[in-house]
Amino acid sequence: MDNSATTPVDRRVVEAMMPYLTEKFGNPSSVHFYGQEARAAVDRARREVAALINARPNEIVLLSGGTEANNDTVLITVMLANNEIGTVQPIAEIGTLVRELRAGGRKYLWLHTDGVQALGRMPVNVETLGCDLLSMSAHKLHAPQGVGALYVRRSVRLAPQNIGGHQERERRGGTEAVSMIVAFGTAAALAREELDARIAHMRALRARFEAGVTERISDVIFNGDTERRLPHISNVSFRFIEGEGLLINLDMQGVAVSTGSACSSGSLEPSPVIRALGRGDELARGSIRFSIGKDTTDEDIDYVLEVLPRAVENLRRLSPLYQQAIAERACTAV
Amino acid sequence: MDNSATTPVDRRVVEAMMPYLTEKFGNPSSVHFYGQEARAAVDRARREVAALINARPNEIVLLSGGTEANNDTVLITVMLANNEIGTVQPIAEIGTLVRELRAGGRKYLWLHTDGVQALGRMPVNVETLGCDLLSMSAHKLHAPQGVGALYVRRSVRLAPQNIGGHQERERRGGTEAVSMIVAFGTAAALAREELDARIAHMRALRARFEAGVTERISDVIFNGDTERRLPHISNVSFRFIEGEGLLINLDMQGVAVSTGSACSSGSLEPSPVIRALGRGDELARGSIRFSIGKDTTDEDIDYVLEVLPRAVENLRRLSPLYQQAIAERACTAV
Amino acid sequence: MPYSNILKDHLARPRNAGELADANRVAEQTNPACGDRLKLSLRVRGGRIEAARFLAYGCPPTLACGSVLTELIEGLTVDEALRVSRAEIIAAVGGLPARKTHAAALAVETLHQAIGQIHRQV
Amino acid sequence: MPYSNILKDHLARPRNAGELADANRVAEQTNPACGDRLKLSLRVRGGRIEAARFLAYGCPPTLACGSVLTELIEGLTVDEALRVSRAEIIAAVGGLPARKTHAAALAVETLHQAIGQIHRQV
Numbered sequence A, B: 001m002d003n004s005a006t007t008p009v010d011r012r013v014v015e016a017m018m019p020y021l022t023e024k025f026g027n028p029s030s031v032h033f034y035g036q037e038a039r040a041a042v043d044r045a046r047r048e049v050a051a052l053i054n055a056r057p058n059e060i061v062l063l064s065g066g067t068e069a070n071n072d073t074v075l076i077t078v079m080l081a082n083n084e085i086g087t088v089q090p091i092a093e094i095g096t097l098v099r100e101l102r103a104g105g106r107k108y109l110w111l112h113t114d115g116v117q118a119l120g121r122m123p124v125n126v127e128t129l130g131c132d133l134l135s136m137s138a139h140k141l142h143a144p145q146g147v148g149a150l151y152v153r154r155s156v157r158l159a160p161q162n163i164g165g166h167q168e169r170e171r172r173g174g175t176e177a178v179s180m181i182v183a184f185g186t187a188a189a190l191a192r193e194e195l196d197a198r199i200a201h202m203r204a205l206r207a208r209f210e211a212g213v214t215e216r217i218s219d220v221i222f223n224g225d226t227e228r229r230l231p232h233i234s235n236v237s238f239r240f241i242e243g244e245g246l247l248i249n250l251d252m253q254g255v256a257v258s259t260g261s262a263c264s265s266g267s268l269e270p271s272p273v274i275r276a277l278g279r280g281d282e283l284a285r286g287s288i289r290f291s292i293g294k295d296t297t298d299e300d301i302d303y304v305l306e307v308l309p310r311a312v313e314n315l316r317r318l319s320p321l322y323q324q325a326i327a328e329r330a331c332t333a334v
Numbered sequence C, D: 001m002p003y004s005n006i007l008k009d010h011l012a013r014p015r016n017a018g019e020l021a022d023a024n025r026v027a028e029q030t031n032p033a034c035g036d037r038l039k040l041s042l043r044v045r046g047g048r049i050e051a052a053r054f055l056a057y058g059c060p061p062t063l064a065c066g067s068v069l070t071e072l073i074e075g076l077t078v079d080e081a082l083r084v085s086r087a088e089i090i091a092a093v094g095g096l097p098a099r100k101t102h103a104a105a106l107a108v109e110t111l112h113q114a115i116g117q118i119h120r121q122v
């Protein structure tokens, strides 16, 4: 239940990358056969990644992941979909605005969006979105960690990130991570093919999960816009308790979830995203992100629904806030 | 014969990384079991990499490769061993000098060295070398492309490369490429274990190769210091012809070699490194890098020695420089 | 793992959770650093802590420190309990990350507040 | 691959390599951009190129352009040979990377120099 942090690598993806971990080990910069074989594989993958977001292959810069992709210098950046609560932002509207500003003379105003969570979970089309740059990370798409890409619209000029090699049309130096790039390409192709089915599957499981939670646990709040929301995320605040204790309790029973985002965890401050929803510290600290993947099953959900109410109950029994609330409710009832 | 550009991935390395491409797919930043399993694997690999160069684990920053590792900002950088001709530089002497300068008040003077070619091909010990930073790349060490590390001596402070994550003690953001890092760690452990045997093997094969070339081909020059030289590289200039044509001829017969370094190929300018040896344009353009690996065999060498003289001869027959030299020699002989 | 297995065990099976119906000493404190809360209720007879119960809201270290504290102090005299240190609590939960040691401080302070009532009453 | 299979084939099996013992036109040029060299020797009879041979030093495109050029011009009249263009040579080697098109220019120029001798002699 933590597919927002990372996703299991698809078996088909591993199969596709294996040859590049064994006999096909060329350096794409080498002129000879082995090198050119690697180059061709990289270019095939680039085409698949481009196709997934309706871009052209030469607009794709392959690199080490979403974080590296986010490390460009641009003026406006908006998350396409938030990684904590899954809310989808109105990028297309912002895109129109940016284009108008640009037409009005602000020539170097670019719109960047972090598409890491959205990819493979909603249709992402750079033309419809109107963004100039878009970050992608393969490990959220059932490929391994350590590879990603930045979409760069043809009109945009960027300073290269790693100096010292001529790879990626001078936009990113370093020998290409061939096997990983092949994995990313395969994952992109599969995501494109299976997108509708995956979305329907995740949406159905989430509905099952949220109905179950509502039925079995009192004092819960579902965070985020119920309409404009990625299909795989359910972010829930459990009143009177704190998220990390719940996370560890669930973990000890084999259920992996997140508080906040994996990217920023380790800080464990009350989530600023949930707070921004006007929820206050207690609800922010009590929020847990459940995230479903294409491989999650009905049985997985049912197991969580069995374990979760007990874990919440146990922590609430410990909580002075809960005891106080019970006492107050008893008084009001009288 | 192009092991300087990249090396075949070791079977044992692939086996070690496979679990992290299948069932063990956690994000090391996640607090739960899957995440901590990934974190433990990353830390194990970090220890192996540290051990290979006699560093401490917390002095190792894992990142996407040698190029990224070289992208820090430091004052003095020297290649430990050159990637074209394999000459080993006197880093230890420079290290002493830098330490003296630092003791004399130049507090922020750091010595960086690019150890990419040297690793696994000679003993690399950061204490003996006295360097403050050292770049490493896994794909030169029989692990996949797209992972590497920077050694950072504990006293050195660096600005982080990828902002947006707290990984690698704030020194390099981005979800760790777990499977690749595991592969790198395994490759480092194997390299440490097998270093002496690998060096002896490569040195013997190179001697066989160079003796064969000397015997069968006239007008050849071996570039680089014959003593202070990595054991796997033989850089040869063939007079009267140009390297790229020879490379393609060899490639068509299944022998992969390089002109210059793979990092800078694509430019195909006469090699500045060979020119710096005082060789002149013709010899610089006629230079080819043969590089041997731990898996190269006697038979591989013998096949090259069969194919190479013919390829050189065919190109020389085409060369006006060669015809002219023959004519001149005929005159002098008279 | 940021947290020890001992700590996680206290989280899964808190010792002495709840409130004592017959407590004669109750203290509740909020950690100024983060808002974590600890409530202790003690039954003290003849200068000895006969029973201790805790409630806690906050991060796992706060919960575990509350649990461990009750174990450590049950049966001790008041004077002995006053010598229970932050370091001892941290050791008893199997260690804490540096930025979480203030959870042990909260435990010590809440205990001292409760014991302070005793001293005042004596 | 930066180079076409046609180009690589010319490299592996150069056509008309060498010098003509009975050449009546010989020209050699060095590419000012990079030092590549091309030497052409032709046997011209009655305004027609009966035979052409080349020698070349330099990158694969220079070698292949030399080879292809001899194939293109053998049998042509001098006037026809003068119409062989850079683009035609580039097409005949299966295309060239942009930064290597000057190899085809060298071929055309060396041919024109050789033919220039003819025109002068006529």
Ligand SMILES: Cc1ncc(COP(=O)(O)O)c(C=O)c1O
Pocket: A004, A005, A064, A065, A066, A067, A068, A070, A079, A082, A083, A114, A115, A116, A117, A136, A137, A138, A139, A146, A147, A148, A261, A262, A263, B173, B174, B175
């Ligand atoms: C929205 C978002 N952007 C960027 C990243 C970072 O990408 P990567 O893990 O590939 O560095 C993440 C998560 O890891 C994310 O959820």
Ligand SMILES: Cc1ncc(COP(=O)(O)O)c(C=O)c1O
Pocket: A173, A174, A175, B004, B005, B064, B065, B066, B067, B068, B070, B079, B082, B083, B114, B115, B116, B117, B136, B137, B138, B139, B146, B147, B148, B261, B262, B263
């Ligand atoms: C000496 C040297 N440094 C750095 C690199 C670049 O490392 P990477 O390929 O991992 O980016 C190379 C070769 O690729 C090299 O030979």
Ligand code: FES
Pocket: C031, C033, C034, C035, C036, C058, C059, C060, C061, C062, C100, C102, C103
């Ligand atoms: S967050 Fe401060 S002690 Fe728990």
Ligand code: FES
Pocket: D031, D033, D034, D035, D036, D058, D059, D060, D061, D062, D100, D102, D103
């Ligand atoms: S390098 Fe200039 S044409 Fe060959």
